[in-house]
Amino acid sequence: MAVTSVVVVGCGVIGLTTALSLQRTGRYSVTVVARETPSATSDVSQEWASPYAGANWRPFASLGDTVQREAEETTYFRLRDIAATQPAAGVKVVPMRDFGVSPGEGVPPFFSYVHNARYIPRAEWPEHAYFGYTYESLIVNVPRYLMWLRQHFCALGGVIRQAELAHICDSPAVAGVPAVAVVNCAGLGCQALGVNDAAMFPTRGQTLLVQAPMVDFTATAPAARSDRATYVIPRGDGTVVIGGVFEQGSTVASEDPETTDEILRNCIALCPQLLDRGFEQLRRPSEVTKDDIGRLRARIICAKVGFRPSRHGGPRLEVEHLGGLTVVHNYGHSSFGYQSSWGYASAAVRLLDGALAAAAKL
């Protein structure tokens, strides 16, 4: 079978998942070019989103949003498979306690395929919640998973070149390969690559990594402000990511101490297990004491601020012809890059297959 050379621009969760999905077809030889790539160091640039995620799997596609629904479902089963067969990947199945503000209509679409889904009785809902479900979700230990994706890709013959591009069309030359096709997975960075997509914007996130080995489930709940949500995501190694904020358009790169206090208070109320307590002691944020906050503060390992690659209208999954290259765009996954990564990667492969087949007929 003839093998086509392709460049993937970007080495975050979307770039690596797309690169692996192209590689798995056996039809493509793949080179990744990226300014930032996963490494063992904990000192990570804020110029890319992937190392800053929680990350858990929490579906939110509405019934009519077929693309997002399929991406979430595909990724659910792929991550379950990775959790079962690849212990080094840092992916685990855990129960989710999912509370929200808008229940939508009828049974949520994902109830038909997630494992062990049921409603949580109203008496257990936290403040500001208007529904509650529990189901088997997935948690991703982000640093481990990114390294695993990278190692897996390279072990299968993939090549990664670390370089900053000035334009998407420079990527084959920088990669040193005769590629006629490029997949653009540059997240927020696509703005500086000649793509000029005015729909892109950052959504600031602030999280804390804390030591809390008792937490063996993930949870999420609404907060008083619409640009806040409370979430707790264990990493499976005794540490837990707690958050957080969704500040659209903000580029403030430093930790906000008031937000840190807010996160500590809200997360203790949602998950008393952070302080080694049980649900019987679940309280409203207003009932969390200064002493409680002080105890969880003493368990903080670090605070982090990252920027989600958001896009008005949702991710861009589209073919464009630029400077003689077939470019498949796969960027703009905002707050759901991990939980929908394998689905969007499959869709990008289908788009590339179709575009190259159409070009071959001309």
Ligand SMILES: Cc1cc2nc3c(=O)[nH]c(=O)nc-3n(C[C@H](O)[C@H](O)[C@H](O)COP(=O)(O)OP(=O)(O)OC[C@H]3O[C@@H](n4cnc5c(N)ncnc54)[C@H](O)[C@@H]3O)c2cc1C
């Ligand atoms: C606080 C926080 C919590 C989150 N929690 C979750 C969660 O629980 N679940 C979930 O599914 N998602 C979550 N996300 C979202 C998720 O992190 C993103 O959707 C995802 O990381 C986007 O990945 P990406 O590969 O598209 O972009 P990025 O990770 O930003 O990668 C972009 C890549 O492009 C490269 N690049 C950019 N510009 C250039 C250039 N000029 N030249 C060369 N290379 C370039 C970069 O170096 C990088 O390799 C969270 C995000 C944040 C910030």
